[in-house]
Amino acid sequence: MDGPEYALSDKATEWGAEVLEKKRPELLDLGIAVGFVVSFKKKTKGKTKKVLGECKKTQDLYRLFCPYDFLVVIYDQNCVGLTDDQMHTLIWHELLHIGIDEKGKPYVKPHDVEEFNEIINECGLRWNE
Numbered sequence: 001m002d003g004p005e006y007a008l009s010d011k012a013t014e015w016g017a018e019v020l021e022k023k024r025p026e027l028l029d030l031g032i033a034v035g036f037v038v039s040f041k042k043k044t045k046g047k048t049k050k051v052l053g054e055c056k057k058t059q060d061l062y063r064l065f066c067p068y069d070f071l072v073v074i075y076d077q078n079c080v081g082l083t084d085d086q087m088h089t090l091i092w093h094e095l096l097h098i099g100i101d102e103k104g105k106p107y108v109k110p111h112d113v114e115e116f117n118e119i120i121n122e123c124g125l126r127w128n129e
């Protein structure tokens with residue numbers, strides 16, 4: 001691929017700041033800095049599932065050179081056609097990957113739920129509770 005894979009985006013930064021303030025203000029209170037970037041890669045998970053976004057913790061070594069504790073990557077090519085509301089939800093989703101442990105240390109939190117659409121449609125999301 002020619003050209004850079006990642007870029008800063010005013011839109012993503014603006015949306016990120018809005019969603020942080022509205023949905024995860026405790027991260028701001030804790031001084032956790034999140035940077036938002038777009039990627040032009042058409043990233044997939046497995047063979048076909050499009051990845052819309054990702055939340056990555058900045059490694060300790062890189063943290064020395066980077067002012068952000070976490071980086072949210074938005075896969076631009078995979079988000080074509082999403083509404084502004086959907087983009088906000090995507091950013092909220094990515095910010096929910098930022099967990100804080102008992103010692104107050106931030107970490108990348110996995111999803112609460114992993115399920116197939118067929119099961120959700122027929123049995124609901126909480127069939128096992």
Ligand SMILES: [Zn+2]
Pocket residue numbers: 093094097111
């Ligand atoms: Zn996720």
